Structures are given as C-alpha cells and as structure tokens.
Amino acid sequence: MDVQKKKTSLQLILWWSLPVLAVGLVIVAWVLFSANNPRLMPGPMAVIQRLIKVFEKPIAKTSLFGHAWASLKRVLTALLLAWTIGIALGILIGWNRACKAILGSIFELIRPIPPIAWIPIVIMWFGIGEFPKVLIVFIGTFVPLVINTAAGISMVDKINVDVGKMFGGNNWQILRSIVIPTALPSIFAGIRTSVSSGWTTVLAAEMIAAQKGLGALVTRGWQGSDMALVLVAVITIAIIGSLLAIFLSVLEKVVCPWKSN
Amino acid sequence: MPLDTKHLEALQQQWKGKQRKDNIKYFMMGATGIFVFLLIWQLVVKSGLVNEKMLPAPTTILQTLLYKVNNKPPDGNVLLVNILASLQVALSGFFSAIIIGIPLGLFMGWWKYADRFIRPIFELIRPIPPIAWIPLVVVWMGIGLKAKALIIFFTAFVPCVINSYTGIKLTSQTLINVSKTFGAKNFEIFYKVGIPSALPMVFAGIRVALGNAWSTLVAAEMLAASAGLGYMIQLGRTVARPDIVIVGMVVIGAIGAVLSALLSSLEKYFLRWKSVR
Numbered sequence: 181m182d183v184q185k186k187k188t189s190l191q192l193i194l195w196w197s198l199p200v201l202a203v204g205l206v207i208v209a210w211v212l213f214s215a216n217n218p219r220l221m222p223g224p225m226a227v228i229q230r231l232i233k234v235f236e237k238p239i240a241k242t243s244l245f246g247h248a249w250a251s252l253k254r255v256l257t258a259l260l261l262a263w264t265i266g267i268a269l270g271i272l273i274g275w276n277r278a279c280k281a282i283l284g285s286i287f288e289l290i291r292p293i294p295p296i297a298w299i300p301i302v303i304m305w306f307g308i309g310e311f312p313k314v315l316i317v318f319i320g321t322f323v324p325l326v327i328n329t330a331a332g333i334s335m336v337d338k339i340n341v342d343v344g345k346m347f348g349g350n351n352w353q354i355l356r357s358i359v360i361p362t363a364l365p366s367i368f369a370g371i372r373t374s375v376s377s378g379w380t381t382v383l384a385a386e387m388i389a390a391q392k393g394l395g396a397l398v399t400r401g402w403q404g405s406d407m408a409l410v411l412v413a414v415i416t417i418a419i420i421g422s423l424l425a426i427f428l429s430v431l432e433k434v435v436c437p438w439k440s441n
Numbered sequence: 442m443p444l445d446t447k448h449l450e451a452l453q454q455q456w457k458g459k460q461r462k463d464n465i466k467y468f469m470m471g472a473t474g475i476f477v478f479l480l481i482w483q484l485v486v487k488s489g490l491v492n493e494k495m496l497p498a499p500t501t502i503l504q505t506l507l508y509k510v511n512n513k514p515p516d517g518n519v520l521l522v523n524i525l526a527s528l529q530v531a532l533s534g535f536f537s538a539i540i541i542g543i544p545l546g547l548f549m550g551w552w553k554y555a556d557r558f559i560r561p562i563f564e565l566i567r568p569i570p571p572i573a574w575i576p577l578v579v580v581w582m583g584i585g586l587k588a589k590a591l592i593i594f595f596t597a598f599v600p601c602v603i604n605s606y607t608g609i610k611l612t613s614q615t616l617i618n619v620s621k622t623f624g625a626k627n628f629e630i631f632y633k634v635g636i637p638s639a640l641p642m643v644f645a646g647i648r649v650a651l652g653n654a655w656s657t658l659v660a661a662e663m664l665a666a667s668a669g670l671g672y673m674i675q676l677g678r679t680v681a682r683p684d685i686v687i688v689g690m691v692v693i694g695a696i697g698a699v700l701s702a703l704l705s706s707l708e709k710y711f712l713r714w715k716s717v718r
Contacts, residue, residue, distance in 0.1 A: 198557035206562055220581055281467040282474035289475060292694035292701075294656030297671070299663070300678035301686045305495055380570040384660050387572065402576035410576045418568040425568070 222408040227415070230408035239400065239409075242392050248416060250392040254310070254385075255378045258317035262374060266322045267367060270329025274363070275355060280330075287326060295320030295381045299388055308389035313382065320381035321374035328373065332366025333359055364436050372428050379421050394420075497684040502691070505684040515685065516676040518668050523689075524696065526668040527658055530586060534593025535654040542601030542650075543643055549602070550609035550639070551631050563602060571596035571653070572660050589661045596657040597650035604646025608639030641715065644708045651704055655697045670696075 207224065214223035222230070234244045242250070272279045273287065298319050306312040336359045344354040360367075386395025394413050401409030479499050485491050486498040497505075509520040516523070549556045549563075574595050582588040612635050620630045662671025670693050677685030 194554060195557060198554060199561045202558045202561045203565070206565060221577070277463075277467055278470060281470035285471035285474050286478050289478075290694075292697040293690050294659055294693065294697070296656055296659045296663070297674060297690050297693050300674045301683060301690065304678055304681070304683055304686065380572060383570055384572050387575075388663070398573060398576055402579075407577070407580060414569055414573045414577070417570060417573050421570065422568040 219405075220407070222411060226408045227411045230406075231412050234409070234412060239397065244397075244412070244416060247392055247394050247397055247413075248420060251382050251386065251394045252420070254313050254393070255317055255375075255382050258314045258382075259321055259374060259378055261314075262318050262321040262325055262378075263371065266325030266370070266374070267329050270326040270367070270370070271333055271355070271360070273326065274330035274333025275359065280334075284330070291323055291327075295323070295377070296384045299385060303389065313385045313390065316385045317378050317382050321378040324373040324377060325367075325370040328370025329363065329367050332363030332370075335366070336362045368432050368436060372425075372432070375424055375428055376421065379417075379424060383417065494681070495683060497687065501684050502687050506688045506691070509685075509688060515680050515682060516673045518673070520688075520692065523668055523670050523673050524692065526666075526672075527662065527670045527693075528696070530589045530661065530669065531593055531654050531658045533586070534590040535597045535651060537590065538594045538597035538601050538650055538654070539647060542598045543605045543646075546602040546605030546643075546646075547609050547631075547636065547639060550606040551635055567599055569595075571657050575661065584666065589658075589666070592661045593654045593657055596653040600646045600649035600653065601643075602646075604642045604649070605639055608642025608646075609635045611642070612638045637714075641712060644704075644712065648701065648704060648708075651700055652697070655693070655700065659693065 210221070211223055214221045214226070231244075238244075238246070269283065269287075273284045274280070295316060299316055302312045302316050306315065340358050340362065341354055344358045349357070382393070383395040383398070386393040387399050390396040390399075394417050397413035398410055398417075401407065401411075401413060482496075483498050483500065486493055486496055493501075506520075511519060513519055518526070545559065549559050571592060574592055578588050578591050582591065616634050616638065617630055620634050625633070658669075659671040659674070662669040663675045666672040670689050674686050674689035674693075677683070677689060
C-alpha cells in the first residue's frame with residue numbers, strides 16, 4: 181500500500197514540469213509564429229509595448245481602465261435591471277401555473293432569438309447611444325435568469341410546501357421562507373450565466389458601434405490594422421472575465437454556503 | 442378490511458380527468474396569451490401609436506417572410522440560401538468542436554498527466570470570449586467559411602471540453618473498483634465505464650455548445666459575410682427594412698428551437714438506459 185501511494189521522483193518531476201512545459205510551449209509557439217508572420221500576429225514584446233503606449237497616449241481620451249470601466253458600467257447597469265426583472269418574472273413563471281401558461285409562452289417565443297441578433301433592430305430603434313447597448317446586454321442577461329429561476333422554483337419539493345401550508349403559512353410566507361431559499365442555488369446559477377453572457381454581449385454591442393469600451397478598442401485596432409492593440413484589448417477582456425468568474429464563485433459560497441461541500 | 446379497489450379506481454379516473462382538463466385549460470391560456478400579445482402588437486402599430494417604419498405589424502412580417510421564400514431582394518439571396526449558408530457555417534464549427542472537444546475533455550479527465558499538460562493551455566484560452574477572436578481570425582484567414590467556422594468552433598469547444606471533463610471525473614469510484622476487481626485494463630474501464638457514465642454531462646455540454654454556436658453565428662456573419670441569416674439582418678438594417686430584420690430574427694429563433702429539439706430527441710435515444718431503473 182505504502183509503496184503504491186508514494187510517487188517515484190520521476191513521476192513527481194513529470195507532475196510539476198508538465199504545466200510549466202505547456203505554458204512554455206504556448207509562449208514559444210506565439211513568439212515563433214509572430215516572428216514569422218509579424219503582420220498576422222504581434223509578438224509578446226510588441227503587445228507589452230503597445231500596452232505601455234495605451235497608457236502614455238490614451239485612445240479617445242480614455243485610459244485602458246477608462247475603457248474597461250465603460251464596458252463594466254454597461255454590463256452592471258444591465259445586470260441590475262435584469263436581476264430585478266428577470267428573477268421576479270422567473271418566480272412568477274415558476275410559482276403560478278396561470279402565469280406560466282400566459283407569460284411563459286410569450287417568453288418561450290422570444291427566448292430562442294440570440295441576444296446578438298437583437299443588435300440591428302435595437303440600433304434601428306434607439307440609435308447608437310448608451311441606452312441601446314445597455315438594452316442589448318439586458319436581453320442577453322435576462323433570458324438565463326428567467327429560465328434558471330423558474331426551473332429552481334418549480335423544482336421545489338412539494339412536501340416542503342405542504343409542510344408550510346400545514347403550519348398555517350400563507351402563500352407569501354411559503355414563497356419567501358421555503359421556496360426561494362430552496363431555489364437559491366439555481367437562481368445563483370442563473371446569475372453566474374448572466375454575468376458571463378453579459379460580458380460577451382457587451383463586446384458584440386461595442387464592436388458594432390461605440391466610442392469607448394473594450395469592444396470599441398478591438399474594432400479600432402482591427403480597422404487600423406493595429407493587431408497589438410487588438411491583443412491588448414482581448415487580453416484585458418479575458419482577465420476581467422476571469423476576475424468576474426472568480427468573484428462570483430466566492431460570492432456563491434457566501435450566499436448559499438450549504439451548497440458547497 | 443378489503444381494499445375498496447373500485448372506489449380507488451374511480452378516484453384515480455377522476456384525478457386523471459382533472460389533470461387532463463387542467464392541461465387543456467393551461468394550453469388554452471398559453472395560446473390566448475400569445476394571441477393577445479400579437480393582437481396588441483398589431484393594434485399598436487396599425488393605430489399609429491408606433492411608427493410602422495420602425496416596428497412593422499405581425500401581418501407585414503408574415504408577408505415579408507412569404508415574400509423572401511421566393512424573392513432575392515434586398516439582400517440578394519432567397520431565404521433558403523441564407524438558411525443553408527448559416528447552417529453550413531454553424532454546423533461545421535459545431536461538429537469540429539464536438540469531434541475535438543469531447544475526446545479531449547474525456548482524455549483530460551481520465552489521465553492525470555494529460556490533465557496536467559493540457560489544462561493550463563486550455564485555461565489560458567478559455568476566458569477569451571469567442572467574439573473577441575473575430576478580428577484575429579479574420580486577419581489570419583479572411584472571411585471565408587473556414588474563418589467563420591473557426592469562430593463558431595471556439596464558442597462550442599469550451600463547453601464540450603468542460604462538460605466531458607467534469608462528467609468523466611464524476612465517474613463513481615465504486616464502479617471503477619468493481620471493474621478493476623474483474624481484471625479490466627485501464628483503457629477498457631475508460632470506454633466501458635467512464636464514457637457511459639459521463640454521457641449525460643457530455644450531452645449537457647453539447648446542448649450548451651449548440652446554443653453558443655447558433656448565437657455566435659449571427660455575430661460572425663454580421664461582421665463579415667455575403668450570405669446567411671446574420672448577413673440578411675445586418676443588410677436589412679442598412680437599407681432600413683425592419684421587416685427584413687425581424688423576419689431574420691424570427692427565422693434564426695425558429696431554427697435554433699428546431700435544432701435544440703432535434704438534439705433533445707437524440708439525447709433521449711442515447712440516454713434511454715437512464716430512465717430504466
């Protein structure tokens with residue numbers, strides 16, 4: 181048993197060197213590819229230089245943080261709206277069968293349309309200001325929230341609801357102290373999806389029409405054949421996206437501590 | 442005391458009847474809901490509350506839809522050509538993601554050293570939203586089918602890998618131990634125990650991948666294309682034809698729903714052993 185559990189030193193070396201090797205390989209591949217095709221892909225050094233230049237010479241009078249904040253602000257505004265309206269609607273659809281029949285069927289009609297497909301019509305209606313972008317992100321974040329909330333609410337064990345009734349709880353009490361806590365992990369899954377979907381949708385909205393924002397930086401770099409700028413923006417987008425995901429998983433542990441084991 | 446089966450059966454019949462009545466009632470409510478929604482839309486537009494140049498009435502949209510079946514203007518393709526162009530892009534990206542992503546995820550989840558090597562690369566690429574790849578891919582490969590399929594590939598690839606990885610990691614250790622006791626080789630356990638037990642998760646991943654593929658398609662086509670539903674929408678906007686835009690949205694939604702229904706029946710077929718307990 182002991183012999184089997186212990187790893188040989190060779191295995192240990194392999195265990196720790198493999199991830200390092202993998203990341204090294206990616207960097208080497210990047211350097212080699214960019215050295216051979218400088219116009220297609222700037223190397224890591226070029227990207228770092230471009231990053232410094234972004235801070236020295238801000239684009240559209242906004243620093244990189246300013247662009248990131250512009251995108252984040254749109255996402256957050258839309259998310260706050262979507263959380264309030266989406267969760268409320270999800271609870272209605274999941275809780276009341278009549279609501280499910282009427283609102284749910286209209287929702288099902290609109291749901292399969294991808295949020296990005298809304299961009300042209302929203303631009304036609306509201307132009308290219310701040311509101312249409314928030315609206316597009318709202319559409320993208322609203323759908324997963326309603327679906328997850330409704331699913332979580334309708335999956336609550338009927339016995340628990342019956343116990344609530346036995347103890348003389350009214351509809352509102354049962355909903356508040358039995359149904360919603362049970363549905364919370366599912367609602368949280370919806371929140372998590374809404375954040376990542378919102379972060380993707382805002383980029384699409386900004387890439388089509390915007391002055392500020394990370395998506396606008398991508399388009400600007402693309403149109404000016406400034407691939408280093410595109411990469412700076414893309415890497416910033418990826419970093420913020422992962423930070424948001426990490427933040428949410430920490431938050432989930434705080435909000436529904438009983439779920440993690 | 443003998444069980445009053447007759448009474449019980451009568452009760453059951455009554456309950457079933459009520460259930461059926463309820464189902465019909467709620468179905469009617471749903472249908473009425475949609476009908477009223479469309480009716481209000483129609484009335485709001487026709488009464489002039491909303492400019493018809495901005496939001497066409499449902500009847501106008503139906504007319505445009507029928508018109509597009511046989512006529513090319515304004516985007517230069519009949520509807521079916523656009524649909525096929527979009528399907529070709531979406532499905533080629535989607536299937537290549539399945540073919541590469543699922544085996545990769547299973548492989549990573551089963552062999553720890555593969556996991557140690559592939560995971561860091563995967564984690565570096567994963568947080569980049571697929572839409573952010575568009576400029577790079579267009580610069581690398583132009584705006585042909587391959588470029589668009591590659592963008593779709595990125596969106597569909599990630600859920601395929603993650604779900605097959607998680608699914609096979611969740612394989613019950615008891616089952617693995619039993620197979621070991623019966624003298625199965627590691628590879629044999631992998632494909633006889635690991636893969637079937639990962640299958641429900643894999644299907645969930647495929648479902649997410651399909652949804653992603655279909656919604657990213659619009660983005661890929663809006664930025665660069667000469668045919669396809671996303672292109673039709675984008676062109677409808679530039680020539681100020683909201684009816685064309687909404688027809689495009691409706692068709693995209695409908696095809697997305699059909700694809701996901703197809704996948705559901707496929708899933709039911711492959712996982713039919715699951716419902717038998």
